[in-house]
Amino acid sequence: MEALTTIQKLIVFSLPILLAITVHEAAHGWSASRLGDSTAKMLGRVTFNPFKHIDPIGTIAVPLILVILAKLTGTPLFLFGWAKPVPVNWRNLNNPRRDMALVALAGPGANLLMAVIWALAIKVGGELYSVSQWVALPLIYMGGAGILINLILMVLNLMPILPLDGGRVLNSLLPARLSSQYLRLEPYGLIVIILLLMTGMLGRILWPLVDFFMGILPVPDVLIQRLITFLLM
Numbered sequence: 001m002e003a004l005t006t007i008q009k010l011i012v013f014s015l016p017i018l019l020a021i022t023v024h025e026a027a028h029g030w031s032a033s034r035l036g037d038s039t040a041k042m043l044g045r046v047t048f049n050p051f052k053h054i055d056p057i058g059t060i061a062v063p064l065i066l067v068i069l070a071k072l073t074g075t076p077l078f079l080f081g082w083a084k085p086v087p088v089n090w091r092n093l094n095n096p097r098r099d100m101a102l103v104a105l106a107g108p109g110a111n112l113l114m115a116v117i118w119a120l121a122i123k124v125g126g127e128l129y130s131v132s133q134w135v136a137l138p139l140i141y142m143g144g145a146g147i148l149i150n151l152i153l154m155v156l157n158l159m160p161i162l163p164l165d166g167g168r169v170l171n172s173l174l175p176a177r178l179s180s181q182y183l184r185l186e187p188y189g190l191i192v193i194i195l196l197l198m199t200g201m202l203g204r205i206l207w208p209l210v211d212f213f214m215g216i217l218p219v220p221d222v223l224i225q226r227l228i229t230f231l232l233m
Contacts (some may be wrong), residue, residue: 003233004141006071012019012138012231016146017063018050020114020153021083025053027110028086028103035090035099058082085163097172104168111154112213118146119217122227144227147208147217155209156202161193162186 004012018208026048029040040046045053054060063081094100125139163186171179196202214221 003054004231009231012141013145013149016118016142016149020111020149021059022048022050022112022149023085023114024107024153025083025113027106028088031106032103033089035102036094037089037093038068039089040086043087052141053083055084056081076101094102101172104165106110107165108157111150113148115147115213116217118143118150119219121146140227142231144224147224148228151210151213155206155213162189164189
């Protein structure tokens with residue numbers, strides 16, 4: 001297969017990225033509303049409208065800069081970014097300690113579901129390939145991009161670092177005294193993540209987990225890996 005141009009790659013990745021962040025954040029808001037806090041619902045954040053969740057810096061500027069840097073330096077691309085966090089008033093939840101973890105896990109859980117759906121899109125694309133490549137190839141390419149984006153977003157958010165979802169889960173499990181001390185580290189969480197990214201440690205931590213979850217999708221992981229390698233060429 002002939003390598004995609006940069007414009008083609010941006011087109012292929014755009015829809016999966018928008019869906020990944022939109023469904024992730026909407027899942028947080030929906031689960032919070034089901035568990036007693038309607039803050040996100042009142043602010044219009046329980047929606048599949050991506051513009052409600054896009055952060056100009058984290059959703060657009062940072063990923064675009066990383067793509068350009070990877071292209072200029074010839075280094076492997078590792079996408080990183082964030083959306084506007086969904087506001088949750090933990091005190092309104094029915095069982096704040098337990099429900100904090102459930103609301104946090106809703107986002108990564110939604111990304112895993114999206115990865116499964118994109119894997120099914122690849123299967124559909126494979127079935128349609130002999131009928132119409134114009135229909136099949138976009139499904140296959142976007143399926144690979146969707147799996148990559150959603151699995152990275154899922155495992156990244158499950159890291160036990162505040163303000164990531166994994167940090168919220170860990171905080172809900174800690175005793176009250178340790179929880180209050182752990183919350184003081186939240187302002188430094190993004191700095192820690194950026195340092196891990198700059199030193200290459202973030203990729204070493206996340207890629208084995210991404211590979212593991214690729215192995216449980218309804219498409220052979222070897223096929224997914226080859227497809228992702230092609231998309232990142």
